[in-house]
Amino acid sequence: MSNPLDNHASAEIAARVERRWAIFMVLLVLVLVAMVVFTGLHWAMMPPSRVETVDPETLHVSGEFVESNLGSAVETDGSVTVRVVAQQYSFTPQCIVVPANTPITFRATSADVIHGFLITDTNLNSMVEPGYVSTFRTTFDKPADHTMPCHEYCGTGHQGMWAHVKVVDRDTFMQMASQSGNAARRLSCVK
Numbered sequence: 063m064s065n066p067l068d069n070h071a072s073a074e075i076a077a078r079v080e081r082r083w084a085i086f087m088v089l090l091v092l093v094l095v096a097m098v099v100f101t102g103l104h105w106a107m108m109p110p111s112r113v114e115t116v117d118p119e120t121l122h123v124s125g126e127f128v129e130s131n132l133g134s135a136v137e138t139d140g141s142v143t144v145r146v147v148a149q150q151y152s153f154t155p156q157c158i159v160v161p162a163n164t165p166i167t168f169r170a171t172s173a174d175v176i177h178g179f180l181i182t183d184t185n186l187n188s189m190v191e192p193g194y195v196s197t198f199r200t201t202f203d204k205p206a207d208h209t210m211p212c213h214e215y216c217g218t219g220h221q222g223m224w225a226h227v228k229v230v231d232r233d234t235f236m237q238m239a240s241q242s243g244n245a246a247r248r249l250s251c252v253k
Contacts, residue, residue: 114195118173121147126195127171134160136239141165148177148190151219153210158227161235162205168198178213181227189214202229 121127132145133155142164147154149172160166170179172192179196180187183206186198212223230238 114197115193116171116195118171118192121171121173126169129154134158134235134239136236141167142235143167143169146170146179146225147173148179148212148223149173150175150217151212151223153212153223153225156225158210158225159235159238160202160227160229161232162202162229164201164232164235166200166202168196168200170196170198175216176214177216177223178211180213181208181210183208187213205229205231 116125116127122129127145127147132147134142134144137143142160144158144160144166146158146168148170168179168186170190171194172190174192176192177190178188179190179198184200184202186200188196188198190196206229208227208229210225210227212220216223
């Protein structure tokens with residue numbers, strides 16, 4: 063036969079333990095809510111420093127992303143800037159030629175919906191949103207061929223949306239760029 067005093071003591075111990083865990087969980091939830099509120103207020107007062115906007119309806123008419131300005135261009139400091147526009151269901155340009163062992167800055171935007179920007183076998187992987195300019199910096203170590211598929215579902219033709227990135231030797235790229243007026247635009251990606 064069990065002692066009623068033992069049952070009462072066990073019930074008090076269980077109640078104390080449950081109360082402590084309940085208090086701990088409430089405090090944990092309050093700390094997490096406080097973190098969310100602090101972060102939200104902090105970012106509201108201090109937005110990211112590099113947010114560039116662009117009007118997706120006039121990309122093709124004027125500004126940085128007109129068709130004649132897309133592709134790879136050599137900058138005065140020797141680096142290369144690549145401008146890309148994503149639209150359902152293609153990237154423009156479809157073929158991007160860049161040099162190896164050179165700082166590359168990709169500047170991409172979307173003309174319509176959210177698209178994915180991924181260059182296989184690299185660390186470049188992000189979303190491209192209409193109305194915003196996404197900037198990515200990288201250096202390719204050696205000549206290689208990479209595919210650039212859209213990895214954000216953008217509609218019924220999404221599975222066919224990809225581009226080709228061809229990394230060539232720096233000297234070869236500079237020769238190509240000098241022949242095309244300081245820009246390696248729409249160059250052949252054929253091996």
